[in-house]
Amino acid sequence: MTAPEPSAVRTVNAYAAQSASTPLAPHPITRRAVGPHDIQIDILYSGVCHSDVHQARSEWGPSIYPLVPGHEIVGRVTAVGEAVGKFKVGDLAGVGCLVDSCQHCDACAEGDEQYCENGATPTYNGRERESREPTYGGYSTEIVVKESFAVRVPENLDLKAVAPLLCAGITMYSPLRHWKIGSDHKVAVVGLGGLGHMGIKLARALGADVTVFTTSQGKAADALALGAHQVVISSDQAAMKAVRNSYDFILSTVPSAHDLAPYLKTLRRDGQLVIVGALEPVGVNGMQLVSHRRSVAGSNIGGIAETQEMLDFCGEHGIVADVEMIEMQDINTAYERMLKNDVKYRFVIDMASLKNQ
Incomplete structure (x- = not known):
C-alpha cells in the first residue's frame, strides 16, 4: 500500500x-x-x-x-x-x-x-x-x-x-530563570508531585540550596533522593517556625486554594513566593508582605525560546x-x-x- x-x-x-x-x-x-x-x-x-x-x-x-x-x-x-x-x-x-x-x-x-x-x-x-x-x-x-x-x-x-x-519542566524552569535563581539562593518547593519533583531537579542543577515543603513525612526520602537538601513538614508548627526568614524564593505547586501565610513567614526580606499550581483564589496577609518587603507572583509555563533553553539545559545536565x-x-x-x-x-x-x- x-x-x-x-x-x-x-x-x-x-x-x-x-x-x-x-x-x-x-x-x-x-x-x-x-x-x-x-x-x-x-x-x-x-x-x-x-x-x-x-x-x-x-x-x-x-x-x-x-x-x-x-x-x-x-x-x-x-x-x-x-x-x-x-x-x-x-x-x-x-x-x-x-x-x-x-x-x-x-x-x-x-x-x-x-x-x-x-x-x-x-x-x-x-x-x-x-x-x-x-x-x-x-x-x-x-x-x-x-x-x-x-x-x-x-x-x-x-x-x-x-x-x-x-x-511540568517549563512550568518550573520559567520562574527560576525569570527571577535569576542560582547558587546564592535558598529555594523552597511547596508540594512533591509532577511539578514539584521537576522543581527540585531544576533548582538543584541551577546551584540553589533546595528545601521541600510537604505535608507527608512519607515523601521525605523521595524528596532527598531527587536532590533536595532539606525537607520540612509544613504541618509541623515547630519545624515551620525553625525556618522563618530563611528562603529567597518559594515555588508553590499546590493545585488548589491554600493558605500562603505559613510559607510567607519563611521568606527573607525581599523574598518572592511564586504560584504555579493554584488557579483558584489564594489569601494573602498584607502584614506578612509589607513587614519584609516580600512579594507574591504567578507564572505560567514559558515561551518557545525559553522552552528550548530549558530542554538544552536538561540535555546538558541529564535531567x-x-x-x-x-x-x-x-x-x-x-x-x-x-x-x-x-x-x-x-x-x-x-x-x-x-x-x-
Whole structure:
C-alpha cells in the first residue's frame, strides 16, 4: 500500500472525550495538510498532565468536544514544509502547551507567547487561528504544527521521560530563570508531585540550596533522593517556625486554594513566593508582605525560546522526569489514579499502543 503524501490531509488514530461525563475512547481525527512553515511529527510519547483531566471534564470553562488532550509531546519529524529551516525529516521534536499566538503583541515580540495579549492557541481545546477548526492534542499518532512552535529535543535524553518537560519542566524552569535563581539562593518547593519533583531537579542543577515543603513525612526520602537538601513538614508548627526568614524564593505547586501565610513567614526580606499550581483564589496577609518587603507572583509555563533553553539545559545536565509508562488504552484508569496522587511522578503514554490498535 502506498503511503499518503505527507502534505495531504490525514485521518489518524486518537483518544477523545465526547463530553464532560464520558471516559476517553478511540476517536479518529483529521490533521491538516503540511503547509510551507509546518512540520509533521510521528508522536512517540505523550505525557499526562492534571490539566488534561480538568479540561476533559470541562472544569475550566466550557470545553470543545470531542476533546483530544495532551500537551507534552515528543516524536520524530516525518515531513517538513518547503519553507522550514529549523527541522528536517528524522529530527526529534517536541510540542508543549501552545501551537500558535498572534506574533505581533508586546508579549509575543518579547518571546512570552504564553502571555499573548490576543490569546495564545493551546495545543488542544482551542481553535486554529486561521481555520477556526478545533485543536487536538498529543493523545494521537501524529500532529502537524508550525515549526516556530516546535522545539528540538536533545538526542541524549530518555525520550519517554522528556515528554513531561514540555509542561511540568517549563512550568518550573520559567520562574527560576525569570527571577535569576542560582547558587546564592535558598529555594523552597511547596508540594512533591509532577511539578514539584521537576522543581527540585531544576533548582538543584541551577546551584540553589533546595528545601521541600510537604505535608507527608512519607515523601521525605523521595524528596532527598531527587536532590533536595532539606525537607520540612509544613504541618509541623515547630519545624515551620525553625525556618522563618530563611528562603529567597518559594515555588508553590499546590493545585488548589491554600493558605500562603505559613510559607510567607519563611521568606527573607525581599523574598518572592511564586504560584504555579493554584488557579483558584489564594489569601494573602498584607502584614506578612509589607513587614519584609516580600512579594507574591504567578507564572505560567514559558515561551518557545525559553522552552528550548530549558530542554538544552536538561540535555546538558541529564535531567528528565520520573515517569510511569502506560498504554493509551489505560488512560481512564491513569486519570483516576492521578486524582489520588497515585503516580511517581508523571504518567507517559507509549503511543505505539495507539498505533497498533
